[in-house]
Amino acid sequence: MATQEIPNLKSLLASRRGGPSRGRGRGRSGPGASHEDKEAMRDNAIRNTDQDAAGSRVSCVELGYLHDPYARLFASQPSTRRLPLLNRGTYVRTSAIDHLVDKFLTTYPDSPKQIVSLGAGTDTRFFRLQDGYPESRIVYHEVDFAVNTVAKLASIRKHPQLHTKLGAIEPPRTPNEASYYSPTYNVHALDLRSLASSSDGVPIPELPNLDPSIPTLLLSEMCLTYLQPSTVSSILHIFLTRYIAVPTPAALVLYEPVLPNDAFGRTMISNLSTRNISLPTLNAYPELSDQRARLKGYGFVDGYKVADTALIWREWVPKAEKDRVAGLEMLDELEELELLLRHYCVAWAWRDGGAEGVFSKAWADVQE
Amino acid sequence: MSIGGSDLDRAITQLRACRPIPENQVRELCHKARELLIEEGNVVGVDAPVTICGDIHGQFHDLMELFRVGGDVPDTNYLFMGDFVDRGFYSLESFLLLLCLKVRYPDRITLIRGNHESRQITTVYGFYDECLRKYGSANVWRHCCEVFDYLALGALVTGAATTLEPSEGPIAENINIDNLPDSDAEIEIETLNANGEIMYRYARNSDSQSTSAASQANSNPASSSPIAPTPSRTGAAGTGATSSANGSNKNDTGAILCVHGGLSPLIDSIDKIRLLDRKQEVPHEGAMCDLLWSDPDEIEGWGLSPRGAGFLFGADIVKCFNHKNDLSLIARAHQLVMEGFKEMFDSTIVTVWSAPNYCYRCGNVAAILELGEDGSNAGFVRRSNGERGGGGGGWVLGSNVGPEGNPTAENRRLSSVLGDSMQRARDGPGRRYRVFEAAPQDSRGMPAKKPAADYFL
Numbered sequence: 001m002a003t004q005e006i007p008n009l010k011s012l013l014a015s016r017r018g019g020p021s022r023g024r025g026r027g028r029s030g031p032g033a034s035h036e037d038k039e040a041m042r043d044n045a046i047r048n049t050d051q052d053a054a055g056s057r058v059s060c061v062e063l064g065y066l067h068d069p070y071a072r073l074f075a076s077q078p079s080t081r082r083l084p085l086l087n088r089g090t091y092v093r094t095s096a097i098d099h100l101v102d103k104f105l106t107t108y109p110d111s112p113k114q115i116v117s118l119g120a121g122t123d124t125r126f127f128r129l130q131d132g133y134p135e136s137r138i139v140y141h142e143v144d145f146a147v148n149t150v151a152k153l154a155s156i157r158k159h160p161q162l163h164t165k166l167g168a169i170e171p172p173r174t175p176n177e178a179s180y181y182s183p184t185y186n187v188h189a190l191d192l193r194s195l196a197s198s199s200d201g202v203p204i205p206e207l208p209n210l211d212p213s214i215p216t217l218l219l220s221e222m223c224l225t226y227l228q229p230s231t232v233s234s235i236l237h238i239f240l241t242r243y244i245a246v247p248t249p250a251a252l253v254l255y256e257p258v259l260p261n262d263a264f265g266r267t268m269i270s271n272l273s274t275r276n277i278s279l280p281t282l283n284a285y286p287e288l289s290d291q292r293a294r295l296k297g298y299g300f301v302d303g304y305k306v307a308d309t310a311l312i313w314r315e316w317v318p319k320a321e322k323d324r325v326a327g328l329e330m331l332d333e334l335e336e337l338e339l340l341l342r343h344y345c346v347a348w349a350w351r352d353g354g355a356e357g358v359f360s361k362a363w364a365d366v367q368e
Numbered sequence: 369m370s371i372g373g374s375d376l377d378r379a380i381t382q383l384r385a386c387r388p389i390p391e392n393q394v395r396e397l398c399h400k401a402r403e404l405l406i407e408e409g410n411v412v413g414v415d416a417p418v419t420i421c422g423d424i425h426g427q428f429h430d431l432m433e434l435f436r437v438g439g440d441v442p443d444t445n446y447l448f449m450g451d452f453v454d455r456g457f458y459s460l461e462s463f464l465l466l467l468c469l470k471v472r473y474p475d476r477i478t479l480i481r482g483n484h485e486s487r488q489i490t491t492v493y494g495f496y497d498e499c500l501r502k503y504g505s506a507n508v509w510r511h512c513c514e515v516f517d518y519l520a521l522g523a524l525v526t527g528a529a530t531t532l533e534p535s536e537g538p539i540a541e542n543i544n545i546d547n548l549p550d551s552d553a554e555i556e557i558e559t560l561n562a563n564g565e566i567m568y569r570y571a572r573n574s575d576s577q578s579t580s581a582a583s584q585a586n587s588n589p590a591s592s593s594p595i596a597p598t599p600s601r602t603g604a605a606g607t608g609a610t611s612s613a614n615g616s617n618k619n620d621t622g623a624i625l626c627v628h629g630g631l632s633p634l635i636d637s638i639d640k641i642r643l644l645d646r647k648q649e650v651p652h653e654g655a656m657c658d659l660l661w662s663d664p665d666e667i668e669g670w671g672l673s674p675r676g677a678g679f680l681f682g683a684d685i686v687k688c689f690n691h692k693n694d695l696s697l698i699a700r701a702h703q704l705v706m707e708g709f710k711e712m713f714d715s716t717i718v719t720v721w722s723a724p725n726y727c728y729r730c731g732n733v734a735a736i737l738e739l740g741e742d743g744s745n746a747g748f749v750r751r752s753n754g755e756r757g758g759g760g761g762g763w764v765l766g767s768n769v770g771p772e773g774n775p776t777a778e779n780r781r782l783s784s785v786l787g788d789s790m791q792r793a794r795d796g797p798g799r800r801y802r803v804f805e806a807a808p809q810d811s812r813g814m815p816a817k818k819p820a821a822d823y824f825l
């Protein structure tokens with residue numbers, strides 16, 4: 001656990017005496033809390049998970065696991081060094097998704113491509129892609145709650161390293177802007193759940209610059225897992241039929257936990273519940289095979305694959321890179337690392353007509 | 369002020385309540401502890417009976433649970449195999465309490481060094497930050513690190529009985545009594561839960577004992593009931609080895625080596641451990657480092673450790689080492705095992721893990737290993753309660769010892785080296801594992817502070 005969370009004796013005493021509870025979003029709902037209060041508390045907890053992700057990223061960057069000059073600029077809290085096994089896990093998570101994105105961008109490199117990051121939070125991928133793939137024609141979209149998009153846009157406005165990446169486009173101006181649109185980078189303030197209630201025929205919220213006709217990768221890095229499985233299906237249905245017209249090639253990359261039923265999984269669920277966090281898709285799709293079936297069910301008929309992050313570390317990361325990463329910190333928690341990595345997976349699935357389709361080509365050799 | 373006598377008892381009381389003692393007392397305590405530890409050899413001699421414990425990692429409330437399950441100091445003789453600090457939130461209280469107990473009852477508790485008892489590791493894994501937080505300076509951390517340098521590297525347990533006095537405890541739920549060996553059988557392994565209820569029993573030399581009880585317990589994945597790994601006895605049947613062990617040589621169990629991590633390619637005898645200069649920070653390589661960092665693994669010979677320190681070693685290495693040093697078992701810690709303990713290589717080595725729900729995240733159970741005292745000098749009497757058929761009362765451990773100097777004992781020892789890899793040189797000691805879960809409450813009845821374990825969110 002992060003050192004910041006080692007309790008201070010004084011504050012511990014204070015909280016035992018009924019002092020104010022510390023930490024954001026960790027308060028438990030009191031007996032008198034109304035249903036709405038509880039809902040609000042849960043939403044708040046979920047929005048706040050973004051700073052966990054940001055903090056983990058910063059820790060990895062500062063120790064040399066990841067190269068990401070932007071992570072620091074979005075983190076709202078002073079950096080705390082995470083434990084080596086968490087850094088390793090964050091490294092695998094980020095580099096696995098980077099790998100799939102890289103394959104996508106470098107297949108038919110001249111054709112335009114679109115990425116939609118659901119629950120993007122403070123993800124820095126857009127900025128990193130600008131550096132890594134200056135020639136590619138990417139339209140990047142991020143979706144998140146307004147609270148998070150406002151904060152993100154404020155950070156972008158504040159740091160020239162960020163807003164200069166937006167090219168000739170005017171940087172965001174007003175303080176409380178929640179959305180931002182441009183031909184390359186778009187931030188949409190939207191509660192994804194609102195899509196689930198719009199049935200066929202009912203107009204859906206406009207997502208400016210979202211191109212219905214270019215190959216699109218939907219990304220959910222620890223986002224859809226916080227939603228009910230039926231809500232997730234509805235959201236994806238809207239994206240895959242209405243925002244992106246059939247048969248435009250489309251794909252989904254997921255990163256989320258699996259194996260809820262063993263001792264580690266049960267402990268994870270109970271620990272997170274004390275933070276008001278629940279992970280509905282974890283129970284709905286416990287095994288890797290369930291994830292595969294789920295992806296197929298969304299209509300990704302041309303390919304649906306999944307690998308846990310333990311396999312990804314073993315099989316995807318080249319030997320030299322493994323040695324480099326393993327040399328960064330002494331890691332004395334191998335059994336725990338294996339447990340932890342087996343409880344998270346990356347799933348990737350696509351529809352593109354197969355064979356010469358961009359995703360079929362891009363991901364043909366990615367091992368599951 | 370000096371810490372001794374009643375001061376020491378006061379410090380113990382305070383630490384048992386999970387309250388740190390003042391800095392000047394820590395300094396004094398560490399000074400006293402060093403004076404004591406400097407007298408110990410690199411390999412401390414310990415007489416059975418003894419209760420062997422694995423990693424604690426600052427999980428103070430679970431350490432209290434361990435004492436509840438295993439008995440208190442000084443009533444129970446303890447041997448802790450290191451990794452007292454780091455990861456958990458109460459490394460300071462846990463380590464200082466153990467140290468106080470060591471100073472107060474030096475002959476009833478043995479502490480050996482784990483790889484986390486190191487300056488370098490504690491700055492990464494939490495103990496340093498914890499000291500800084502709790503005292504506002506690194507002084508206490510520095511005092512503790514000086515003690516670390518004096519901790520022994522291993523312990524050698526002698527006088528352990530080869531069979532257990534079967535415990536009287538009731539049978540745990542879900543365990544079919546018919547699957548347990550008869551009460552007059554010689555019990556080699558027994559597993560008890562935190563309430564002292566019998567979960568598993570294994571009779572020496574029985575090839576068809578309670579494996580069904582084991583698989584039954586195993587078949588319920590939701591239950592956290594751990595089971596003893598069924599020791600394999602392949603190849604033993606019908607050989608001289610098996611027949612010789614038939615209750616006739618209770619007293620010939622070899623010694624048990626306890627070490628935090630494992631063996632080293634630079635160490636082929638216990639005497640070589642004794643020759644090391646241990647009073648230093650744990651080096652990055654070399655014999656001392658290996659003893660604290662290595663792991664047994666299903667390989668042949670030696671392998672590189674993915675931990676970046678120490679080595680992996682296979683069954684052949686263990687069997688050879690045990691034979692050469694007249695050991696019946698190596699007990700070590702260092703690796704998380706979900707069931708609390710894990711015997712490997714035909715029970716020539718066991719991992720004992722004593723931090724339940726490690727890091728408040730892993731969901732594992734913990735275990736401690738009790739070794740009984742050799743019946744010939746103890747004369748434990750098992751009172752029969754007449755519960756189950758069989759021999760009736762008055763079964764005295766060690767009372768039916770066969771002819772001394774059983775000739776086949778020597779053969780067995782030879783056969784283990786001469787290729788029959790499934791043979792052990794010595795009968796292992798009788799082993800009672802007590803398995804326990806994380807403490808639900810802290811000592812004052814408050815819910816134990818369950819810190820938010822980090823996940824990927």
Ligand SMILES: C[S@@+](CC[C@H](N)C(=O)[O-])C[C@H]1O[C@@H](n2cnc3c(N)ncnc32)[C@H](O)[C@@H]1O
Pocket residue numbers: 046047048049050053054118119120121122123143144145148190191192193220221222223226227825
């Ligand atoms: C754990 S963070 C992950 C952030 C980012 N994808 C990453 O991996 O670094 C989860 C994000 O999903 C967002 N999120 C969760 N539910 C959402 C919803 N219903 N609508 C929009 N965003 C949502 C949260 O606000 C949060 O920023």
